[in-house]
Amino acid sequence: MRKFQFDVDAAQTRKVNQTWGDMRRLQLSAAVLAIVLVAGAVIAFLADRIWTTVVAVVLAVAALSCMWVIVWVPRKMGSIGAMYANGPLVPAVVSEIHPRGVTLLALIDIAKDESNPVFALVTRNTELPKPKPRIGKRMPAVAVLDDRHRKSKSPVYEMVSPMPLWWGTSDEAVLARAEAQIPPEEWAYLTDRIGQSEEVRTSEHQRLVIEPADLPEFLRRRG
Known part of the structure; x- marks a missing residue:
């Protein structure tokens, strides 16, 4: 992770x-x-x-x-600090711009078993950052992963959401360091999926699981 x-x-x-x-x-x-x-x-x-x-x-x-x-x-x-420290760092980009906010599109492994990943596109709406971003703006985030019920037997987390780092810091150097830690191919893959943002946002739980056959080779290797 x-x-x-x-x-x-x-x-x-x-x-x-x-x-x-x-x-x-x-x-x-x-x-x-x-x-x-x-x-x-x-x-x-x-x-x-x-x-x-x-x-x-x-x-x-x-x-x-x-x-x-x-x-x-x-x-x-848990505390916000613990959530940032314990959550996996994931790529997220601005995928839609609305009058009072933006939609973020993130690539997140939602599986509980790290050896058998299940990747999904996940969206989250947030207030409009300043300065106003452009579509495709990189917003590194951590994934908040949890279940609705403690005894859940689902192989994937029931509640998944990206929490952008800029909610926890305005230090551009920190944000740049986080962005650099995410491989370029993940950013490129996510950017290519911006067109699916509305489909993801309007789907159940605002997430769309990527079928294994559609995964690029670099994501398959992560398993």
Whole structure:
């Protein structure tokens, strides 16, 4: 697995990292719902009826579940720094430009068994970087790989998404070093597939598995 180490800029992460933002929004939503449920439980308990007491208990249990989500989210996802450090470095390019954002197209091995890779084209929408990029702009990323369920027996990861390095650093030297670490043939292959971006973006889970017969020789050798 190809990895890339760099110092994650906390300010840049809080400003533009969508993965960090999604985690915080989920925690905030859980916290707000927990407060509402606790308030409802108190009101139901003070009503001092048998059925309202039962409702109060149910609401209290639901509130505890919401508070557990607040703790569970960072444990499940890990820190942004750990995600960058542990995720495989993958090529990603700007494949579509929209009024308020862009689509990134990435080439990712989604297999759990590294000796038997399954390559896929994966897209992710992100806010418009500055300066405004061109189609084909290289955006090195790490692949975020996970399952929806801990006991999943699928040979491939159920949740796959590229997390661009520029969400974690604005240092152009770091980004250039990451770009250089990815073989030129992977960049070339991905660039040639830009025309498939819309097909990938509108497909289930925003990914399209590349059939083994369609893999170029350099990707076959990786297996």
